[in-house]
Amino acid sequence: MGRPLPSDGSRRGSDDAQGTGFGDLLRRHRRDAGLSQEKLAELAGLSVDAIAALERGRRRAPRPHTLRLLGDALRLGAPDRAQLTAAARRDADTTRSVLRLPPVAPNELIGRSQEVEEAARLISERATRLLTLSGPAGVGKTRLALAVASQVAHRFEDGVCWVPLAPVLEPAAVTPAIATAIGLHPLDGARLTEEIAEQIGRRSLLLVLDNCVHVLAGATGVVSTLLEYCPNLTVLATSRELMRVPGESVYVVPPLALPTDDEDSASSPAVRLFVDRATARGCPPTGQLDQVARVVSRLEGIPLAIELAAARTNVLTVEELAAELDSSFAILGGGSSTGGSRQESLFGAIGWSHALLTPSERDLFARLSIFAGGWSLNAAAAVLSGRLVPGPLERATALDLTSRLVDKSLIRVSRDRGIARYDMLAVIREFAAGQLTVAGTDEETARNHAGFYIALAEEAESHLRGPNQGDWLDRLDGELDNLRAAMAWAFRTEAMTEAVRLAGGLWLFCYLRGHYAEGGEWLERALKLADAGGPELAPYKAKACLGAGMLAFLQCEYDAATTRLESALAQYKALDDTAGTALVMQRLGGVARERGDYVTAENLHCQSYDLFESLGDRSGMSWAHNQLGFVAWLRGDLEIAARRCKRARDSFRVLGDGEGLAWSLISLGTIAQYGGELAEAEELLQESLALSQRLGYREGVAWSLNQLGIVERRRGLTERAVHFLDESLAEHRDLGDRWRSASVLEELATVAQQRNRTEYAAFLLGAADGIREVIGAPVPEIEKADLQGTKQAIEQALDRRAFRAAWSAGRAAPLAAVADGYPGPSASPDRSTRL
Incomplete structure (x- = not known):
């Protein structure tokens, strides 16, 4: 946020301006020029609301064209224009979603300077919205895409987003993968493409889709839509097959140039690549360049084939490599019969490497293709042996075979925090999967794989x-x-048993990490399958019903949540499972709480406490205390709330329950801010925010930011309040928590009214009211006084017609659009109706 303007309105020095926010800097220049917002809007050809939104910080990252219009209208010199542009970029950097960045290349890209320049030139041309790097598998499309993205990154003000599609198994999963990469946590899969388009908007962004060919049907649809609705988006894709989307440009990635008779072999890119990789293996082919040229020529310059061949220098001389290739090229026929000679050369190289494996190495190599996104040594041993908990012998066997495959460059190893993890290049994994199918062990391996991850x-x-x-x-x-x-x-x-066990086992993870929609879909599908199951599935079905109810509740689908939770309650009672019964009662109490039925909520939490106490379950008792405290402060009984939540906090600290501790701190911080103890409230909420961020607990982050915003508003620091509340709204919206989204909108309305943005405040109240009507959740009792005061102040400041127009515009606006700011009365849908 920018610093406050000096009281005399004078311009600060250039060093000060460097740290000022865009909105403050624009306001300063406007006042220095003696212009009102209306006059500046007229001179710049913009709307008054646009100027107000920019100054307030509700609209960030103005386009370069807008910056030029403002600079011309304000008659700014070059230094002032540069400062204004820099401030806009700084503000944009602090507000844009977290993009998945391109990975760091593991080694030097050799012999591709011309291809990088050519592809970069195509992307830099405004007419190119989609560039597909095409060519045979293993030709180096991904490596080239990394280099091109780095080369052109400076042309995209909002950055480069990398979407790896190799782990994606189905075309339908492409859109969720893109959503995750751009930092979006979708609520409704039915309109996910539209949500991505709204998230990108007019941002200047390069979206890189790597390894599209196996999910092309899913990629083409979303790319076509995004290019249509996002005018400043450019897509770079790697695929062996074209997308055939209107406006697509194609760059066919050639093999590396081979040595010719009239040139020095050492200058050939293909030879240089082999020499570099063999040297890295500790086997520099000194004095053998003629044999190296023979090898790379037989491999047709395909980089992956060259790298695989160079890896064999740890056991063979270059002459032996060349001789082996000369005598075994018949296996090239094992590749695709329709992909052309280069495709066959690639599969020939991989097939040749595979042919050198022992039977046990081949078996593990094929089975490892079942993994998506890498694996651990334990997982490899489980898949190989079929045992969920591999013994020392199974682990030793897996370790030995893995070591051999690493040495042969068929799998890669990475190390993070003292743990080794393995993966395959996508094309090698594809080849290995084919071997798994040929061996007829694919279903057995998939079952072993699922069993391991269910146990995990x-x-x-x-x-x-x-x-x-x-x-x-x-x-x-x-x-x-x-x-x-x-x-x-x-x-x-x-596989109904596996489905219901895995979905039920993951619901708490999905809650803590914010995968509400995905986890809920898993649970519903698993429960539908399990309907045909017998009594042996009863405990798993009860847990899945509990999870489905909880995730539906978190997305404010209260009726669906109640149905699932009541079903779980009946099942746990039938199983005589006291802990499960108590936990379901706790969740039903949460539903009642958000619906404003505090008596029912308190009764359910008390019953839950009694059951946990009968079991001696300290964790469950602590959660019951915290939930009772939550209900108490929502209904306005701060003394009881503080007593309950302090007891819960102390217990959670002893138990080491990070989620519980974060929640109790949030409740205590909220109690303190409603009690007027703002310094204490800030300390507690900052602690809960740091803890939630460390855990990756998104709901805790969202709530902490919400309450910190209220603390700052009560202090009169409205700029800081808006910052916290905007961040909280984004988190709650992404999670799907419409109940808290409505409360944050109401608090933003209070801030807007205090800053004399009365019409915008009415718009926000209308938006919150519309959400509450849809989900059927009233305003919490503790929040009613502030809300009523805000509404009265707005009604006194606006005439009835203006209030109704702004209110109705808010009610009609989708939540995704509310954060973009109130469009103004001229854009209100009610402007020409019955008022």
């Missing part, structure tokens, strides 16, 4: 509320692609 999910579940919560959340995050693959297998094969 169920083991993790018991640690997701305790001192190691963060580590287990990170572990599941790292295995998310594999968990999704296991889930997809269970649904595809209608």
